[in-house]
Amino acid sequence: MVFSQILAGLQALDATGAQADQAARQGFLEWVFSLDGCPHPAARDALDRVPQDMTLEPAARAFVGFLRQAAQPQTPPFRRGGAAGRRLRLH
DSSP states (O other): OHHHHHHHHHHHOOOOHHHHHHHHHHHHHHHHHTOSSOHHHHHHHHHHTSOTTOOOOHHHHHHHHHHHHHHSOOOOOOOSSHHHHHHHHHO
């Protein structure tokens, strides 16, 4: 429900440029904080609910862009050497 309300509000907003981006960021943060779990699967589900034939206003387009970024799988950071390599260098 929160997703639909945010998207509708951003669609109705008559803003462009930095104002549209700021509104989209605020909407995205509101959406993330309304979640109970990880945003990654929720973002994929939300993107599936965006009508494909809808012409998005700038703020709504930026919001959907943030959802696309959140829907991307995250790779764990790569560490060279690990703890054993660090111990060898420190001692």
